[in-house]
Amino acid sequence: MLDDxxxxxxxLKGTGPSGPVTSDDLRERVREFLAGHDPVTLPRLExxxxxxxxxxxxxxxxxxxxxxxxxxxxxSVVDAAFAAAGAPGNNPERIGxxxxxxxxxxxxxxxxxxxxxxxxxLWTGEEVWCQLFSEPGAxxxxxxxxxxxxxxxxxxxxxxxxxxxxxxxxxxxxxWGLLVARTDPDVPKHQGITYFACDMTTGGVExxxxxxxxxxxxxxxxxxxxxxxxxxxxxxxxxEGWRVAQGTLMNERVAIGGxxxxxxxxxxxxxxxxxxxxxxxxxxxxxxxxxxxxxxxxIARLSGERLRQQLAAGQPGPEGSxxxxxxxxxxQDISAFELELAGADGLRYxxxxxxxxxxxxxxxxxxxxxxLRARGNSIEGGTSEILRNIIAExxxxxxxxxxxxxxxxxxxxxx
Amino acid sequence: xxxAAGADHPGLLYSEAEDELRAAVRSVLDDRAGWPAxxxxxxxxxxxxxxxxxxxxxxxxCAGLLIPESHGGAGASYREAAVVAEEVGRSVAPVPYLGSxxxxxxxxxxxxxxxxxxxxASGSVTAALAIPFATxxxxxxxxxxxxxxxxxxxxxxxxxxxxxTVTGVADALPADxxxxxxxxxxxxxxxxxxxxxxxxVAPVVSLDATRQLADLTLDGVPARCLASGPAxxxxxxxxxxxxxxxxxxxxxxxxxxxxxxTVAYLKVRHQFARPVGSFQALKHRLADMWVAITQARxxxxxxxxxxxxxxxxxxxxxxxAKAACGDAAVHAAQExxxxxxxxxxxxxxxxxxxxxxxxxxxxxxxxxDWHRATLAGLAGLPGPGASGGPL
Numbered sequence: 001m002l003d004d005x006x007x008x009x010x011x012l013k014g015t016g017p018s019g020p021v022t023s024d025d026l027r028e029r030v031r032e033f034l035a036g037h038d039p040v041t042l043p044r045l046e047x048x049x050x051x052x053x054x055x056x057x058x059x060x061x062x063x064x065x066x067x068x069x070x071x072x073x074x075x076s077v078v079d080a081a082f083a084a085a086g087a088p089g090n091n092p093e094r095i096g097x098x099x100x101x102x103x104x105x106x107x108x109x110x111x112x113x114x115x116x117x118x119x120x121x122l123w124t125g126e127e128v129w130c131q132l133f134s135e136p137g138a139x140x141x142x143x144x145x146x147x148x149x150x151x152x153x154x155x156x157x158x159x160x161x162x163x164x165x166x167x168x169x170x171x172x173x174x175x176w177g178l179l180v181a182r183t184d185p186d187v188p189k190h191q192g193i194t195y196f197a198c199d200m201t202t203g204g205v206e207x208x209x210x211x212x213x214x215x216x217x218x219x220x221x222x223x224x225x226x227x228x229x230x231x232x233x234x235x236x237x238x239x240e241g242w243r244v245a246q247g248t249l250m251n252e253r254v255a256i257g258g259x260x261x262x263x264x265x266x267x268x269x270x271x272x273x274x275x276x277x278x279x280x281x282x283x284x285x286x287x288x289x290x291x292x293x294x295x296x297x298x299i300a301r302l303s304g305e306r307l308r309q310q311l312a313a314g315q316p317g318p319e320g321s322x323x324x325x326x327x328x329x330x331x332q333d334i335s336a337f338e339l340e341l342a343g344a345d346g347l348r349y350x351x352x353x354x355x356x357x358x359x360x361x362x363x364x365x366x367x368x369x370x371x372l373r374a375r376g377n378s379i380e381g382g383t384s385e386i387l388r389n390i391i392a393e394x395x396x397x398x399x400x401x402x403x404x405x406x407x408x409x410x411x412x413x414x415x
Numbered sequence: 416x417x418x419a420a421g422a423d424h425p426g427l428l429y430s431e432a433e434d435e436l437r438a439a440v441r442s443v444l445d446d447r448a449g450w451p452a453x454x455x456x457x458x459x460x461x462x463x464x465x466x467x468x469x470x471x472x473x474x475x476x477c478a479g480l481l482i483p484e485s486h487g488g489a490g491a492s493y494r495e496a497a498v499v500a501e502e503v504g505r506s507v508a509p510v511p512y513l514g515s516x517x518x519x520x521x522x523x524x525x526x527x528x529x530x531x532x533x534x535x536a537s538g539s540v541t542a543a544l545a546i547p548f549a550t551x552x553x554x555x556x557x558x559x560x561x562x563x564x565x566x567x568x569x570x571x572x573x574x575x576x577x578x579x580t581v582t583g584v585a586d587a588l589p590a591d592x593x594x595x596x597x598x599x600x601x602x603x604x605x606x607x608x609x610x611x612x613x614x615x616v617a618p619v620v621s622l623d624a625t626r627q628l629a630d631l632t633l634d635g636v637p638a639r640c641l642a643s644g645p646a647x648x649x650x651x652x653x654x655x656x657x658x659x660x661x662x663x664x665x666x667x668x669x670x671x672x673x674x675x676x677t678v679a680y681l682k683v684r685h686q687f688a689r690p691v692g693s694f695q696a697l698k699h700r701l702a703d704m705w706v707a708i709t710q711a712r713x714x715x716x717x718x719x720x721x722x723x724x725x726x727x728x729x730x731x732x733x734x735x736a737k738a739a740c741g742d743a744a745v746h747a748a749q750e751x752x753x754x755x756x757x758x759x760x761x762x763x764x765x766x767x768x769x770x771x772x773x774x775x776x777x778x779x780x781x782x783x784d785w786h787r788a789t790l791a792g793l794a795g796l797p798g799p800g801a802s803g804g805p806l
Contacts, residue, residue: 288787291790398681
């Protein structure tokens with residue numbers, strides 16, 4: 001979550017444009033706002049829009065853009081005050097890509113007009129965002145992407161985009177897509193990319209569900225066939241798209257950081273419950289695995305807690321890059337264990353029908369679903385192999401592999 | 416069994432004071448316990464570096480960390496003690512820090528022996544608990560094979576005599592005082608002077624020569640009873656708990672040093688006209704080592720924090736830490752040997768010092784498997800055949 005710093009609300013002080021702001025000041029501001037905007041009677045979007053306009057949406061954003069220019073840590077004070085008043089929320093699960101990736105990218109690289117146009121409906125949830133990054137031919141090697149954006153030969157200030165994007169969650173509900181496309185194939189691959197916001201309702205944008213091995217379709221394929229994007233919707237300079245995308249991906253990693261859970265709060269809780277309820281399923285081999293998984297899961301949870309303490313103390317370390325690797329491996333091992341533990345029941349599956357879930361949860365589904373869905377955890381958001389490269393090169397400082405692809409023009413690379 | 420997340424969670428970071436302590440210890444160890452010195456020493460008659468130990472114990476104050484200021488100690492906690500252990504592990508220093516300043520001290524704190532605590536804090540006396548290094552913490556704690564025997568004519572009142580053997584004791588060689596659990600009347604924990612007649616402390620050729628073990632033989636040795644009955648059992652249990660948690664921190668230090676050495680070597684070692692550290696097959700192994708160490712560090716810090724605050728979750732925390740750090744250290748040391756290639760298999764390279772210390776430490780105070788097995792009871796995950804009760 002964008003605004004979750006894990007800090008408690010007591011004693012926090014931010015320094016806003018008009019001097020120090022205490023938690024009490026912020027609560028008072030929320031009280032004043034609520035006095036003028038009844039959370040019960042006002043329509044939801046209208047209430048959320050007014051909250052944005054009052055700078056009480058993301059308080060670390062600048063004034064006029066939903067915030068008050070305060071430290072991110074004090075957001076929890078505001079959120080708690082609104083929640084206590086029973087105010088409607090913006091359903092952050094549904095607009096996670098907008099909040100976690102689009103908004104920080106627009107804030108960092110967008111023009112004033114773009115910030116004014118996009119941030120408000122993004123935060124209220126009126127406009128959903130998706131991410132048009134991966135392609136069938138560009139997964140781990142995102143910079144090798146082949147979707148082409150050509151400046152309209154008519155000289156008009158617009159681009160024509162042709163190509164195929166994949167693994168796009170929420171594309172079927174999205175108004176906007178964060179798009180990286182190749183604008184210059186004659187330069188090395190990282191240099192010829194430009195970043196756009198693509199209107200998903202425009203002609204030439206076709207969204208098709210992408211059915212995954214669980215049977216359902218969380219994701220989409222997006223086909224771009226001469227879709228027109230006004231140059232005003234370009235984010236950052238032409239050819240600067242890779243740098244902008246790096247900023248987006250960095251925010252994705254922060255967003256994946258994870259929430260605080262109690263002991264047995266994750267997938268291990270489900271396996272431990274099954275273990276306790278079914279003594280007849282226990283074998284010595286499974287017992288050893290159960291204890292090993294419980295220990296590893298609890299240590300991973302402690303590591304998450306340690307990470308939050310580091311962030312709260314203003315000492316962010318590289319340990320965050322370990323978290324996703326551990327999380328993926330544990331989810332896979334625990335769900336595989338649970339399925340075996342289930343024995344004959346593990347041979348059944350709830351439902352293979354093509355469904356389109358709005359959000360993804362491991363819970364409320366059977367162990368077979370967890371087993372299958374967890375296979376994606378080591379692929380999505382950076383494969384475990386790419387994460388190991390990143391740790392080896394950026395954390396441990398090991399030299400990069402010799403590469404043939406970074407100095408020649410993109411058009412000359414073998415494909 | 417619950418441990419909530421959030422602001423009341425025990426702190427898992429290193430404090431500024433802990434960082435300063437680490438720097439002080441590291442500076443002494445870098446200066447006096449470089450691996451060539453350690454390697455040279457282990458083949459001499461004095462495998463323990465008593466001179467170095469005196470500097471660490473008395474000058475840096477490592478011997479009295481856990482001892483209250485009222486007894487001449489630093490009044491610090493297991494958090495600080497763990498930081499020192501990390502550095503001792505990092506340098507595979509042959510000093511009796513774990514055995515004297517942690518294990519024996521924990522037992523003496525439990526029985527509140529002011530005189531011995533004061534001597535230990537000053538660094539003038541070194542002590543060891545006379546139990547096999549491979550002893551796991553179990554309840555009730557094992558009391559060994561030593562028996563209390565009849566006093567001899569002329570023995571002063573209050574003096575007991577002990578007979579028996581204890582094998583494979585860590586840090587007993589340089590100890591001035593041995594704390595001996597014994598059965599008999601009364602069964603308890605006894606203090607034995609190293610120079611007492613009838614006591615033999617025989618060095619054992621040990622897998623880990625940087626922590627050489629000793630076999631103790633007691634033949635009617637005079638002894639002073641420190642505690643008897645349940646109080647003695649509690650003292651031994653406290654010592655084993657502190658020993659396991661602090662040994663975990665030592666293992667963490669070994670693992671980190673093995674990773675650091677290997678990373679440094681892979682940056683400079685060239686084969687096929689490129690640094691071998693640029694090969695993905697090797698990078699991924701180092702990345703996995705690093706990940707395992709980040710996890711082990713969280714567990715070690717949690718155990719030290721729980722022990723420091725007397726948290727009721729301490730048994731779980733110690734089991735997690737000893738299992739994770741033991742596995743991480745052995746894995747890192749084995750990888751260190753392998754990724755160094757031929758040079759890593761030689762006597763002249765320090766990798767084997769870490770391999771031997773890591774493997775021995777993984778057996779000391781309970782293996783990883785043994786500690787994980789204790790979670791069956793602690794976390795309510797009974798094995799086959801056991802009745803599955805609620806938490």
